[in-house]
Amino acid sequence: MSITIYHVSGTRSMRVIWLCYELDIPCKLETIDFAKKFRASPGWRAKSPTGKVPAMDDGALTMFESGAMVQYLLDRYGKGQLQPKAGTAEGALYLQWCWFAEATFARPLGDIAQHTLVREEKDRIVAVVADGQQRSRICLEAIEAAMQDSHYLLERFTAADIMMGYSLMLAEKFGLITEDLPATKAYFARLKDRQGYQYAVSV
Numbered sequence: 001m002s003i004t005i006y007h008v009s010g011t012r013s014m015r016v017i018w019l020c021y022e023l024d025i026p027c028k029l030e031t032i033d034f035a036k037k038f039r040a041s042p043g044w045r046a047k048s049p050t051g052k053v054p055a056m057d058d059g060a061l062t063m064f065e066s067g068a069m070v071q072y073l074l075d076r077y078g079k080g081q082l083q084p085k086a087g088t089a090e091g092a093l094y095l096q097w098c099w100f101a102e103a104t105f106a107r108p109l110g111d112i113a114q115h116t117l118v119r120e121e122k123d124r125i126v127a128v129v130a131d132g133q134q135r136s137r138i139c140l141e142a143i144e145a146a147m148q149d150s151h152y153l154l155e156r157f158t159a160a161d162i163m164m165g166y167s168l169m170l171a172e173k174f175g176l177i178t179e180d181l182p183a184t185k186a187y188f189a190r191l192k193d194r195q196g197y198q199y200a201v202s203v
């Protein structure tokens with residue numbers, strides 16, 4: 001195995017780095033320039049066709065999409081750890097939460113990020129931020145309900161929690177994990193306690 005993760009601190013590359021840490025998978029980090037100009041360059045577009053972060057190489061294989069990287073690494077090197085058996089009810093819920101974390105929850109968070117951090121000030125739309133906050137809140141309420149009697153999304157820590165950990169990190173950054181979401185706060189605190197999370201946010 002020869003894994004390189006193309007990384008920018010504070011982005012979704014933390015999911016892949018965190019997973020590698022949890023599974024003790026050796027990987028090289030290559031920090032890239034998040035500036036729009038670099039991400040539009042043909043060299044970067046060859047790895048990530050829409051110019052987004054992260055990308056990953058494993059030998060001759062190059063990938064974009066953080067969730068796909070996480071799943072690939074689990075399937076290829078995970079030896080059955082951090083994911084339930086595919087095709088079971090637990091496996092279905094694992095997929096549900098992985099997809100929710102990126103396809104549903106990270107969407108409004110991404111809109112907030114775009115219109116507060118990523119785009120130039122002249123291209124930011126305040127109403128999109130307000131809408132993103134409202135849509136994120138619904139997602140946070142879904143997590144709050146799920147965490148009432150649980151420590152993790154499934155009965156034990158899995159890669160679904162890694163997928164969700166990044167989304168919660170963004171939600172926290174935007175001040176959305178409020179006091180009226182105590183179970184979500186406690187759940188995220190449990191994730192932040194893990195060495196893998198701490199390593200992934202420190203690099």
Ligand SMILES: N[C@@H](CCC(=O)N[C@@H](CS)C(=O)NCC(=O)O)C(=O)O
Pocket residue numbers: 010011012013051052053054064065066067102110118
């Ligand atoms: N679904 C993609 C989303 C990738 C993504 O949006 N990455 C962000 C950083 S976390 C980015 O590159 N944003 C810059 C942009 O969209 O212009 C994934 O999970 O990898």
